[in-house]
């Protein structure tokens with residue numbers, strides 16, 4: 001029988017079926033960070049049980065960490081305590097920790113792939129909704145709550161009901177200056193912030209196939225923003241080439257054997273999906289969001305709709321009032337004083353190269369504070385090795401140390417009350433980047449162009465060469 | 470986990486759609502390392518101004534409304550996986566959240582914390598909101614055994630779906646982890662069988 005990629009992986013991980021069609025699902029890889037794990041460890045202590053498979057959990061500190069002077073103790077007391085607690089818990093339960101100062105430290109969804117820990121065919125979870133990122137490698141990866149973090153630590157399993165399958169096919173060729181971030185913002189604007197709920201999404205089509213691994217991660221990362229549990233892409237030569245030689249990837253003969261298996265991971269011809277969507281890459285322009293959820297997005301040439309395309313007028317008005325925007329208004333031309341380039345959506349080396357390629361030889365506008373936060377220490381080191389840091393400095397950008405930073409403002413990197421921020425992160429919720437902050441989601445290229453112009457512009461008008469990912 | 474069977478209570482209306490977890494509990498309050506005390510900061514930035522003064526217009530600050538049922542617009546709980554959202558709602562005193570649509574992770578987190586998510590039709594949700602608007606002291610009944618939610622004054626009721634396994638857990642106060650721990654031998658056997666078949670795939 002024809003099977004979807006999702007079913008192939010899921011079915012291979014079912015330990016047994018419990019009552020009511022709920023599966024005991026085996027989890028290959030578990031990532032943890034400081035924010036959603038402490039209560040799970042407390043649970044283990046209360047039950048006096050160990051971590052069942054310590055080798056399959058990897059920890060890092062990312063959400064709370066400062067992005068300056070990481071060699072010094074964290075000055076904010078509660079953050080310091082939480083990060084400290086993670087170190088203590090990892091030591092007590094025998095878990096690998098890439099904490100502050102470790103060369104592998106970084107945002108949890110950036111380090112898994114770059115270390116070769118994330119691989120095709122796996123089930124991967126983390127107490128973090130953007131775990132969907134890892135699906136770019138052709139694995140089932142999804143976010144869980146802290147009670148489930150405890151369950152995985154205790155048993156390496158979760159009780160899960162199999163979600164429905166959705167396929168989103170994007171065919172065709174992207175216009176220059178349109179990145180994978182624009183593809184996913186476009187898809188979410190069409191499906192709305194709840195359009196994927198109850199589903200696991202497979203992204204397919206020639207436009208997806210043509211993307212680099214890093215660009216694919218950006219797409220899978222934001223699957224959760226349309227409510228989907230996760231997203232995945234069938235692994236191919238691009239994926240195998242990315243994984244080859246990475247720190248924890250299988251090496252030599254083991255790698256070849258793995259590839260043999262990975263090649264079987266695709267949706268069979270005729271496999272059935274519960275829901276299907278088709279889009280054309282040529283229809284996608286650089287995207288910006290105007291509201292307070294990632295579904296409220298438009299192409300840069302378009303105006304904010306006059307009335308909500310879905311949902312109630314009350315919610316739409318509340319959202320625009322928060323953003324200080326009016327129905328029918330264009331975002332192009334709007335003055336913006338803050339630009340944030342970072343987060344698990346767009347903080348990988350390729351994102352930094354794209355930004356550097358655009359800002360090289362240019363200077364940021366005087367009104368703008370432009371912050372670039374690499375996704376990991378490895379990304380930061382690579383950027384320095386390639387001289388990108390110098391390009392950023394000359395352009396007047398503030399190049400920081402790795403972490404989640406202004407994506408969620410848990411550390412001191414916050415956007416002030418009432419200010420607009422063009423951000424490469426994934427959520428434009430009220431207050432996400434600080435109380436009263438107004439987030440406009442966009443691609444790294446659009447963010448870079450905003451920083452240079454001091455206002456929102458259509459990056460296609462100022463490209464200095466064909467830029468794609 | 471606390472058992473849930475039946476609850477009769479007044480309700481607090483929050484007729485806003487796409488209420489995300491960053492509104493339920495903003496990230497800056499996620500620094501605690503225990504499960505207690507999050508109720509204090511539930512809907513923090515809607516409830517309090519930047520100076521910490523309560524915003525009179527927000528429903529939790531309106532003495533007309535109280536009770537252990539929260540009624541919200543569709544797609545409640547979208548956004549992050551933070552279980553802190555469920556903890557803050559229960560810590561504040563709610564036992565039931567009613568909406569016409571719930572985000573997946575939030576629904577799971579609620580069920581793991583004895584908080585009952587009741588998904589009703591848009592029409593019935595509307596009827597509930599009108600009932601509260603006409604009479605803020607109106608009572609509602611959530612009956613998990615019967616899987617029904619009732620507007621007490623009119624007797625109008627709607628059936629709601631819940632996973633049979635999750636329903637059993639909630640009725641009895643069982644946690645998933647107890648079940649999983651009882652499966653350890655089977656889990657180990659699964660691992661052994663799998664590594665015999667394809668050891669290379671899963672070595673770190």
Ligand code: SF4
Nearest residue numbers: 130343344404407408
């Ligand atoms: S970068 Fe943002 S979205 Fe990604 S894990 Fe960190 S806080 Fe979450």
